[in-house]
Amino acid sequence: MTQDSYLIGLIGSGIGNSFSPRLHEREADLHGLRYLYRLIDLDRIGADPGRVGQLVGAARGMGFRGLNITHPCKQLVIECLDELTPQAEAVGAVNTVVFEGEGRSARAVGHNTDVTGFAASFDQELAHAPRERVVQLGAGGAGVATAHALLAHGIGHLAVVDPLTDRAVALAASLNRRFGTGRATASGPDGLPALTDRADGLVHATPTGTPAHPGLPLPADLLDPGLWVVDVVYQPLETELLRIARARGCVAFNGVGMVVFQAADAFQLFTGREPDRARMLAHVAELARSE
Numbered sequence: 148m149t150q151d152s153y154l155i156g157l158i159g160s161g162i163g164n165s166f167s168p169r170l171h172e173r174e175a176d177l178h179g180l181r182y183l184y185r186l187i188d189l190d191r192i193g194a195d196p197g198r199v200g201q202l203v204g205a206a207r208g209m210g211f212r213g214l215n216i217t218h219p220c221k222q223l224v225i226e227c228l229d230e231l232t233p234q235a236e237a238v239g240a241v242n243t244v245v246f247e248g249e250g251r252s253a254r255a256v257g258h259n260t261d262v263t264g265f266a267a268s269f270d271q272e273l274a275h276a277p278r279e280r281v282v283q284l285g286a287g288g289a290g291v292a293t294a295h296a297l298l299a300h301g302i303g304h305l306a307v308v309d310p311l312t313d314r315a316v317a318l319a320a321s322l323n324r325r326f327g328t329g330r331a332t333a334s335g336p337d338g339l340p341a342l343t344d345r346a347d348g349l350v351h352a353t354p355t356g357t358p359a360h361p362g363l364p365l366p367a368d369l370l371d372p373g374l375w376v377v378d379v380v381y382q383p384l385e386t387e388l389l390r391i392a393r394a395r396g397c398v399a400f401n402g403v404g405m406v407v408f409q410a411a412d413a414f415q416l417f418t419g420r421e422p423d424r425a426r427m428l429a430h431v432a433e434l435a436r437s438e
Contacts, residue, residue, distance in 0.1 A: 289352045374392070
């Protein structure tokens with residue numbers, strides 16, 4: 148059963164420029180809903196990411212209907228939840244929490260709409276791209292979601308690269324358990340030259356390239372023109388990675404599709420209403436032009 152009024156939040160670090168409040172609230176307006184979307188920025192309130200459980204508890208007590216969760220809390224939040232959907236459990240990361248019930252007795256259920264959001268965006272942009280061997284940069288909260296989506300959508304082999312090698316190894320192991328032995332391998336950044344030389348595509352799933360973390364996540368000379376490149380970052384719309392990749396002849400796209408489709412899936416979980424995804428994509432394009 149749906150209701151008429153919703154209080155929603157986003158917990159994360161450096162989220163002051165997020166499109167999420169405007170994206171969710173405008174779609175809600177067009178459904179005739181009262182919908183307040185609030186940012187809970189760890190940097191602004193001086194909170195350590197380890198306090199995410201306290202913030203979730205406070206939101207539950209204040210009558211929030213749900214929360215979106217972003218960097219660096221997508222894995223940390225799991226221990227404070229009452230239940231995970233099978234997909235969130237398999238991925239080991241949560242980006243959407245729905246409170247089922249009323250007040251402090253409500254159950255906090257963790258979902259992962261990053262997986263479905265990335266898959267929908269990938270299908271839209273790269274449906275016919277070669278996908279035998281793909282390199283992914285990043286094994287954190289966003290990376291686990293994109294990795295599961297990639298292997299579920301026909302990537303033959305995924306090489307997971309992360310400066311924290313143990314994290315890359317853990318992600319590759321979980322992917323092999325779910326999708327079959329040998330579907331994923333792990334590497335540190337030193338292995339990138341050999342990996343990109345054999346790859347069809349590159350997926351970037353770290354915060355590098357955002358205003359808070361400027362820069363390029365790999366040496367520019369590894370961006371071979373034969374690669375397709377996906378950057379999950381969507382602010383700015385053209386990161387340094389995308390600019391250089393396109394200049395070198397790569398087919399490349401940003402994280403706008405992922406953020407819109409994951410937001411649409413979260414909106415549906417929060418409200419029970421079917422959002423207009425094409426309308427939400429157009430809205431993000433409008434927001435981006437106005438920035």
